Amino acid sequence: MEDRSGQAVAHARQANERWWSAVRRGGEAAAVIAIVAFFAGPLLALLVQSFRHGPTAEVLSFFAAPRTTAMLWNTAVMVAGGTAIALAAGAALGLVVSFADLPGRSLLSALVWLPLILPSYVVALSWAALFEKNGLLDRAFGALGVPWPDGSVYGLSGMTVVMGLTHYPLVYLFVIRAARRVPEALYAAARASGARPLRAFLLVVLPLLRPALAAGGALAFLAALDNFGIPAFLGIPANVPVLSTSIYEQIAGFGPSAFARAAALSLLLMAIALMGLYGFWLWARRDVSEAFGDGGWEGRVDLGPLRWPLLMLILAFLLLTSILPLVGLGLGAIVRAYGLPPTPENWTLKHFAAVLADGRTAQAAFNSGLIAIGAAVVTVAIGTGVALRRRRRPGLPWRVVGGLMTLPFALPGIVVALGLIVFWASPVGRLAGGVYGTLAMLWIAYTVRFGAIGVRSAEAALARLDRRLEQAAQMSGARLWTRLFSIVFPLIAGELLGGMLLVVLLAGTELTLSVLLASSGQETVGMRIFQLEQGGALTEARALAFLIAVFVFLLFVLAEALRRGGFKGETER
Numbered sequence: 001m002e003d004r005s006g007q008a009v010a011h012a013r014q015a016n017e018r019w020w021s022a023v024r025r026g027g028e029a030a031a032v033i034a035i036v037a038f039f040a041g042p043l044l045a046l047l048v049q050s051f052r053h054g055p056t057a058e059v060l061s062f063f064a065a066p067r068t069t070a071m072l073w074n075t076a077v078m079v080a081g082g083t084a085i086a087l088a089a090g091a092a093l094g095l096v097v098s099f100a101d102l103p104g105r106s107l108l109s110a111l112v113w114l115p116l117i118l119p120s121y122v123v124a125l126s127w128a129a130l131f132e133k134n135g136l137l138d139r140a141f142g143a144l145g146v147p148w149p150d151g152s153v154y155g156l157s158g159m160t161v162v163m164g165l166t167h168y169p170l171v172y173l174f175v176i177r178a179a180r181r182v183p184e185a186l187y188a189a190a191r192a193s194g195a196r197p198l199r200a201f202l203l204v205v206l207p208l209l210r211p212a213l214a215a216g217g218a219l220a221f222l223a224a225l226d227n228f229g230i231p232a233f234l235g236i237p238a239n240v241p242v243l244s245t246s247i248y249e250q251i252a253g254f255g256p257s258a259f260a261r262a263a264a265l266s267l268l269l270m271a272i273a274l275m276g277l278y279g280f281w282l283w284a285r286r287d288v289s290e291a292f293g294d295g296g297w298e299g300r301v302d303l304g305p306l307r308w309p310l311l312m313l314i315l316a317f318l319l320l321t322s323i324l325p326l327v328g329l330g331l332g333a334i335v336r337a338y339g340l341p342p343t344p345e346n347w348t349l350k351h352f353a354a355v356l357a358d359g360r361t362a363q364a365a366f367n368s369g370l371i372a373i374g375a376a377v378v379t380v381a382i383g384t385g386v387a388l389r390r391r392r393r394p395g396l397p398w399r400v401v402g403g404l405m406t407l408p409f410a411l412p413g414i415v416v417a418l419g420l421i422v423f424w425a426s427p428v429g430r431l432a433g434g435v436y437g438t439l440a441m442l443w444i445a446y447t448v449r450f451g452a453i454g455v456r457s458a459e460a461a462l463a464r465l466d467r468r469l470e471q472a473a474q475m476s477g478a479r480l481w482t483r484l485f486s487i488v489f490p491l492i493a494g495e496l497l498g499g500m501l502l503v504v505l506l507a508g509t510e511l512t513l514s515v516l517l518a519s520s521g522q523e524t525v526g527m528r529i530f531q532l533e534q535g536g537a538l539t540e541a542r543a544l545a546f547l548i549a550v551f552v553f554l555l556f557v558l559a560e561a562l563r564r565g566g567f568k569g570e571t572e573r
Contacts (some may be wrong), residue, residue, distance in 0.1 A: 033440075042422065043407065046418055091176075120511070123325070126329075128153055136328045334347045352539050370439075458499070509552060511529075
């Protein structure tokens with residue numbers, strides 16, 4: 001009798017375990033489907049919408065129009081020229097800082113990053129203020145008797161140069177990381193064989209850095225193609241259209257075929273991005289991993305008497321590209337009226353007071369902060385869940401989920417915005433809550449766009465966590481949630497918080513998604529600056545942009561401090 005009772009209990013326990021296992025599998029499948037639909041659904045909807053009806057006669061005539069041809073030419077020049085400038089500046093500076101015995105290399109690297117962390121519209125306004133008539137450079141060169149052209153950064157050439165000088169830190173980052181891994185023995189062997197220093201460097205060292213140059217160049221290419229702020233602030237006033245601003249103009253202009261034209265342009269933008277990435281992949285596909293053997297480049301090249309002149313040259317370049325534009329922006333924000341010279345008798349803080357007291361600006365700041373914080377919490381929460389699942393039971397479904405979460409961050413933001421419009425304005429999107437046209441639409445957009453940061457931050461944090469800590473707690477009888485909240489989360493909290501701050505930084509100052517998705521009364525800070533600039537209130541736009549620059553810098557410093565200090569006490573796996 002007792003045996004039968006024991007068997008019944010065992011069968012009941014097994015049935016209960018099977019039931020809970022089925023529930024877990026069903027919940028996991030539902031989570032995978034929901035995450036895939038949330039992050040990849042908009043892009044799939046855009047593709048379906050674009051190919052459903054095919055190219056209409058009006059869309060084909062639009063592509064054949066002279067303005068469209070000029071727009072494509074402007075885009076090609078801006079993207080190719082900006083990428084070339086970024087490659088040249090980033091590679092040159094990265095190589096010098098990596099191999100030369102320059103003092104103050106940490107300071108140089110910090111100055112390099114400044115243009116990249118600022119929103120592109122702040123960068124554009126800064127360069128415009130620096131180069132304008134009666135601006136900082138005009139006054140300085142005028143004192144030397146040298147004429148300075150008025151408004152010289154507006155137009156295609158100015159957009160191209162500013163684009164390159166904004167994105168060269170991407171190339172610099174890859175070169176710096178790869179350069180110190182180049183085996184110095186290879187260079188020494190070439191020198192011992194009779195090669196001069198420059199020839200040995202060009203024939204031995206530079207080919208090993210080609211993958212790093214290609215990776216940095218690819219990122220600079222995508223960043224230039226995706227950029228909306230610089231063409232909007234420097235191109236629209238000069239009537240120089242590019243792909244990103246043309247898509248915005250089509251959506252803003254309405255019309256019977258406006259969205260069809262915008263969708264066609266977005267597909268063209270995606271095609272150009274993919275072709276560009278393929279080209280950089282062809283450039284970098286040579287395998288040089290075997291050359292990076294044991295050891296790296298330990299020493300520094302002695303520049304001798306050229307050391308200090310080269311340092312002064314680099315500091316002058318960084319002063320021009322990182323500091324002076326912000327100084328020009330600040331001076332342009334404190335003059336009494338646009339066009340006056342930035343001399344002390346013309347200084348005033350009334351423009352800062354005006355934007356701080358403006359109700360629409362306060363509402364925009366509130367909207368940006370609320371949506372950015374909400375997006376940061378959700379992206380890091382979802383990213384941490386996905387990263388934990390991939391760490392504990394890696395499999396194809398969750399690898400696909402992680403990859404799809406990073407896809408919207410890799411694609412041009414304006415393409416993501418169009419996909420979100422198609423998806424959430426469709427019957428399926430309306431059934432899911434009817435969020436299109438509400439503030440929640442921007443929250444969803446930021447979550448989709450920056451989901452990659454959440455999952456990558458969590459994966460990086462978990463990769464540095466010693467598994468033996470969890471195993472010891474498990475052997476002591478601690479359940480999963482106890483292990484997570486008592487061991488895992490406290491150890492990775494610093495890096496997760498750093499990832500959240502990075503999302504807040506990017507989402508809180510974002511412009512591309514906002515300008516296409518926000519309705520009246522739902523403006524963000526980036527949109528407010530765009531409205532002020534387009535409405536002619538340039539000094540107020542500069543004042544608000546300068547405040548944004550200060551906010552971004554402080555938030556970036558805090559995020560870096562958390563990222564660097566988030567792993568005290570842990571050991572490697």
